[in-house]
Amino acid sequence: MADSPLRHLSTFVRYLRGERTAVALLALLVPAGMGLQLVAPYLLRGFIDGALSGDSRKTLLDLAAWSLAAAVGTLVVTAGTEALSSRVAWRSTNRLRADLVEHCLSRPPGFYRKHPPGELVERMDGDVTRLAAVMSTLLLELLAQALLIVGILVALFRLEWRLALVFAPFAAGTLLLLRTLVGRAMPFVTARQRVAADLQGFLEERLAAAEDLRVNGASRYTLRELGDRQDDLYRKARDAARASVRWPATVQGLSAVSVVLALAVSAWLHARGQLSTGTAFASLSYAMLLRRPLLAVTTRFRELEDAAASAQRLRDLLGHGTAAPRTGRGTLPAGLPGVRFDGVSFGYEPDEPVLRDVSFTLRPGERLGVVGRTGSGKSTVVRLLFGLHHPGAGSVSAGGLDLTEIDPRALRSRVALVTQEVHVFHASLRDNLTFFDRSVPDDRLRAALGEAGLGPWLRTLPDGLDTPLGAGARGMSAGEEQQLALARVFLRDPGLVLMDEPTARLDPYSERLLMPALERLLEGRTAVVVEHRPHLLRNVDRILVLEEGKVAEEGERRVLAADPGSRFHALLRTAGATR
Numbered sequence: 001m002a003d004s005p006l007r008h009l010s011t012f013v014r015y016l017r018g019e020r021t022a023v024a025l026l027a028l029l030v031p032a033g034m035g036l037q038l039v040a041p042y043l044l045r046g047f048i049d050g051a052l053s054g055d056s057r058k059t060l061l062d063l064a065a066w067s068l069a070a071a072v073g074t075l076v077v078t079a080g081t082e083a084l085s086s087r088v089a090w091r092s093t094n095r096l097r098a099d100l101v102e103h104c105l106s107r108p109p110g111f112y113r114k115h116p117p118g119e120l121v122e123r124m125d126g127d128v129t130r131l132a133a134v135m136s137t138l139l140l141e142l143l144a145q146a147l148l149i150v151g152i153l154v155a156l157f158r159l160e161w162r163l164a165l166v167f168a169p170f171a172a173g174t175l176l177l178l179r180t181l182v183g184r185a186m187p188f189v190t191a192r193q194r195v196a197a198d199l200q201g202f203l204e205e206r207l208a209a210a211e212d213l214r215v216n217g218a219s220r221y222t223l224r225e226l227g228d229r230q231d232d233l234y235r236k237a238r239d240a241a242r243a244s245v246r247w248p249a250t251v252q253g254l255s256a257v258s259v260v261l262a263l264a265v266s267a268w269l270h271a272r273g274q275l276s277t278g279t280a281f282a283s284l285s286y287a288m289l290l291r292r293p294l295l296a297v298t299t300r301f302r303e304l305e306d307a308a309a310s311a312q313r314l315r316d317l318l319g320h321g322t323a324a325p326r327t328g329r330g331t332l333p334a335g336l337p338g339v340r341f342d343g344v345s346f347g348y349e350p351d352e353p354v355l356r357d358v359s360f361t362l363r364p365g366e367r368l369g370v371v372g373r374t375g376s377g378k379s380t381v382v383r384l385l386f387g388l389h390h391p392g393a394g395s396v397s398a399g400g401l402d403l404t405e406i407d408p409r410a411l412r413s414r415v416a417l418v419t420q421e422v423h424v425f426h427a428s429l430r431d432n433l434t435f436f437d438r439s440v441p442d443d444r445l446r447a448a449l450g451e452a453g454l455g456p457w458l459r460t461l462p463d464g465l466d467t468p469l470g471a472g473a474r475g476m477s478a479g480e481e482q483q484l485a486l487a488r489v490f491l492r493d494p495g496l497v498l499m500d501e502p503t504a505r506l507d508p509y510s511e512r513l514l515m516p517a518l519e520r521l522l523e524g525r526t527a528v529v530v531e532h533r534p535h536l537l538r539n540v541d542r543i544l545v546l547e548e549g550k551v552a553e554e555g556e557r558r559v560l561a562a563d564p565g566s567r568f569h570a571l572l573r574t575a576g577a578t579r
């Protein structure tokens with residue numbers, strides 16, 4: 001059975017709640033506009049019959065004045081409807097867009113692997129805009145058009161029942177057809193919208209990697225893939241258009257037949273003297289007018305199906321990943337937190353364990369270095385400690401509290417994660433440091449930059465803390481970006497620092513420049529440092545060696561480094577760093 005568009009749209013009705021007055025006014029204006037359309041043919045009849053029967057000039061002028069008033073009324077109602085509906089659409093969709101952005105910002109990393117930014121932009125822009133049309137007037141208009149159809153049929157019956165009999169089956173047949181066709185085009189429309197969003201995601205990803213693609217000679221392959229995707233979009237758009245066009249084409253055909261029939265009946269009745277010229281004109285005007293709402297309903301119905309498909313995709317997006325909300329409300333106790341992994345097993349996918357029964361303990365202020373081959377689960381340890389995922393078995397705790405019991409915001413205020421990925425926003429240096437919090441005093445910002453080793457760099461900036469950074473503004477080297485990331489952490493002064501190979505993308509020179517700041521950051525804090533180059537772990541107290549997700553070795557750094565039989569010593573030997 002066809003999916004009902006209204007079911008998908010109903011979820012978003014709540015965004016109209018703040019617009020009750022405007023919606024109530026629209027509920028009056030839209031039917032009023034439809035009602036005004038019924039007046040014109042009625043006045044026309046009076047005018048023609050009056051003129052033919054030699055009525056006084058005053059009556060004819062009165063009728064002309066009424067016609068003018070109806071036209072002005074229609075103009076006012078149309079302008080009012082337009083203004084109000086734009087306002088309702090703008091405000092309600094802004095609220096929806098804000099909800100979507102908030103939802104996306106709170107999603108775990110896996111969400112962004114499933115939905116690349118280009119796809120999300122298409123949803124927040126394209127889908128929301130399509131929904132806006134429905135939220136403003138479409139539903140009201142569909143209802144009003146249906147009322148107009150009934151109104152025209154009643155007026156026709158009153159004027160000439162024999163003509164009404166020609167049109168009633170046409171209108172009823174069209175509406176019955178509508179019932180059977182409701183939602184038929186939706187699967188095709190949904191498929192078209194999905195492929196369009198995928199194309200957007202593809203373009204966004206490829207353009208972001210333009211340099212890599214060029215360097216690796218993959219530009220031609222990318223263009224070929226773009227061609228395939230465009231062909232697919234064309235096919236899906238064609239299928240959707242075919243499915244959607246059947247309905248208006250049928251109505252057009254039916255309508256043409258019924259108008260010809262009405263013309264024949266009018267001519268016949270008029271020739272027999274049973275129909276005045278004015279009534280014939282008025283009836284035919286109503287007959288022509290009847291085509292308008294029926295065709296409008298069909299065209300608007302396509303928009304409704306488009307919007308319903310968008311609504312379905314937005315509902316899916318809003319529902320995505322809500323299965324495991326964090327419920328913790330606790331906060332980390334004051335002071336430096338200790339850390340404990342107790343029999344932790346975890347996998348990103350079911351039946352694909354990444355960590356197996358991992359246990360270790362760090363006392364407050366202790367620093368742990370995590371080493372192991374690529375893919376052994378080092379980064380996963382850090383992600384669990386940052387609360388990005390929860391273990392399938394065992395527990396991860398900080399400051400004596402299981403992380404599932406801690407409010408994520410409270411956790412993030414005391415725990416910092418430094419990775420090799422640094423995002424520099426297109427904003428001032430100040431905003432880049434504070435994440436747009438204007439309450440942080442400048443001397444704290446300068447101190448944090450100094451601790452991160454960016455003091456001399458700051459002095460070279462023309463506008464100091466107000467210097468714009470990011471795309472199209474002042475460029476930064478990879479090392480400076482990493483120092484900026486460290487300055488952000490110094491500013492927050494967390495008790496627990498997690499580092500995931502922060503120097504991995506730096507050349508040895510930049511790495512050497514960064515090391516003093518990294519070492520300062522570890523001083524007087526509990527820390528977990530992931531590093532595949534063991535010789536860089538000079539300042540940690542303990543070492544954890546992971547192999548295929550299991551703890552292969554754990555102990556004091558000093559002891560393991562001095563023991564030629566230890567795995568850590570072997571790693572140092574391989575790196576040529578044994579002392």
Ligand SMILES: Nc1ncnc2c1ncn2[C@@H]1O[C@H](COP(=O)(O)OP(=O)(O)OP(=O)(O)O)[C@@H](O)[C@H]1O
Pocket residue numbers: 110348349354372373374375376377378379380381532
């Ligand atoms: N988000 C994810 N979804 C699915 N699998 C993942 C995800 N992240 C990591 N993995 C897989 O988990 C395993 C461990 O990954 P992890 O990043 O923890 O290893 P690592 O030791 O830090 O590796 P590297 O030194 O290369 O960074 C790998 O097999 C990896 O493919």
